[in-house]
Amino acid sequence: MTGPAVGSAPTAQRAGFQPGADLGRPPAPTDLALPVIGAKLLTTADGTVARVADLPADTPWVPLGTLDGVPAWATDLATADGVPGRARGWASLAAEVPEPLATLAGRALAVVTWRRTHRWCGACRAELTDQPGETSRRCPDCGLYVPMQLSAAVLVAITRPGPSGRADELLLVRHATGPTGLWALVAGFVEAGETLEAAVHREVGEEVGLSVDGMAYFGSQPWAISGPGVLLAGFTARAADPLAEPVVDGRELTEARWFGLDALPAELPPAYSISRWLIDATATAGRR
Ligand SMILES: [Zn+2]
Structure with a gap:
């Protein structure tokens, strides 16, 4: 065609x-x-x-x-x-x-x-019907309303001052599953009852054992790879302790390392991802 x-x-x-x-x-x-x-x-x-x-x-x-x-x-x-x-x-x-x-x-x-x-009612097993004009369905028997729901996930570009006279450094990580060769950002899904900011703090603590401050919102992107309806929210932050080194759990992440913003690796996330937009924006700001 x-x-x-x-x-x-x-x-x-x-x-x-x-x-x-x-x-x-x-x-x-x-x-x-x-x-x-x-x-x-x-x-x-x-x-x-x-x-x-x-x-x-x-x-x-x-x-x-x-x-x-x-x-x-x-x-x-x-x-x-x-x-x-x-x-x-x-x-x-x-x-x-x-x-x-x-x-x-x-x-x-x-x-x-x-x-x-989402074809059947999760409460009474009747077949759901479309709600005209909405991306949602309703159960004709028990009335259950089933809107399409989004899964929020956060990702964060963490920086720290570089060695004296050198550019700032960015924390990049490698995952145990998916594209394992890429150097990516710390990321994870938001839990029910959690703010985006709290999710960033928790994920950074869980994945690399660090604390961050100076968090700032960067932007967001609907994402179609890690499951339907994922909405990625990107942040920048500074390492709370510039001397602290990341520790990975070896389960979710295999490696975490500081890179000078003037010496980033070639294996970065694809150009259409907010992950890459964050890395590029951080590198541009850090070289000023
Ligand atoms: Zn029902």
């Missing part, structure tokens, strides 16, 4: 990606289509986003929002049989396409996965 470039949308409408569950009309043939197969997205053969007309006419569509004013829809495909195109993971897509389209693709995966795993 082939599709026109995403950037050919009308410019008078709101630019970028706007999430939405009520697009005000049924899908049109030229609307954006994001079919999901398992944990992958089906794109056109050349790797760009498909159009509604590329899929069979009886495809059931779920609203996602708009990209540069063009409505976007998802569907859950059991198989790619009979549908031409290319199944791609979110990471490979996010590495190539503009950030708003990567975010839309992440929402498609999150919404479809949530619908797939």
